[in-house]
Amino acid sequence: MYQRKIPPSLNCGLDLIGEVLYGKWKVRLLWFINEGHKRPSELQRKIPDASRRVLNMQLKELEEHELVSKVIYPVVPPKVEYSLTDFGKSLIPVIAALGSWGDEHQEHLRSVILKRAEFNYIQ
Amino acid sequence: MYQRKIPPSLNCGLDLIGEVLYGKWKVRLLWFINEGHKRPSELQRKIPDASRRVLNMQLKELEEHELVSKVIYPVVPPKVEYSLTDFGKSLIPVIAALGSWGDEHQEHLRSVILKRAEFNYIQ
């Protein structure tokens, strides 16, 4: 696995939460798990833009950060379920706030994101 | 400048907010600007772990996403001031929620972050 070389900044609350939520799909994973989509395959279907590989990796980090817990059922075909820990649950209102703001400002956001994209994307 | 190759996902509110806040220092920049630290040099002093270069780049993106506005005073030595747009201000409560959660769970966060770090860092 990749070995970090630059130590993280852990000065304030924003640093700390950033350290556990920084990852392209982590917030969505937490959200969908909270919604009851617990199995990796369900999560994959909810987030088709992500590869199975990255989801696994980010789930593992969420688990190491104790935001989710994982249960492996010893059956065949394999069955795995993730759920939020109490710690993870405490984050849901914050994620809800993020999502609501995004929803409320959907139009403006799309507009500025796409405007900037015009200059910076290869078609 | 770097040309993106992979288009962003813009399906839900979480995607959208992620698109404008994803960047190592962006949330902190918004926060400190809101606190009244408007000049680049002040921001740099508030965030010494970041290089001046990245802060400039991230400020530029925040500006392109219309979360902050920039005023250049035609004086020597140069003077520049950033401030939040109304759109940017609307984000402050959300950032406050992130920061509070981080502060409230400071101990646990430090613990899990460092525990995971033991396995993944080069000393």
Next chain:
DNA sequence: TTGCATAGGGATAAATTTATCCCTTATTGT
């Protein structure tokens, strides 16, 4: 018996983000 679903991970390439280094301009303080 071929194919799909389930879960996961190694190896490697590519994409993206940050870090480093250096250079410019003009004024103020020493």
Next chain:
DNA sequence: ACAATAAGGGATAAATTTATCCCTATGCAA
């Protein structure tokens, strides 16, 4: 004269994160 401050950006290297591809295993259904 020389260093410091202010702001910014080009060039390039390094770090970090994602994407791709491929391989394992087992029972069930067509």
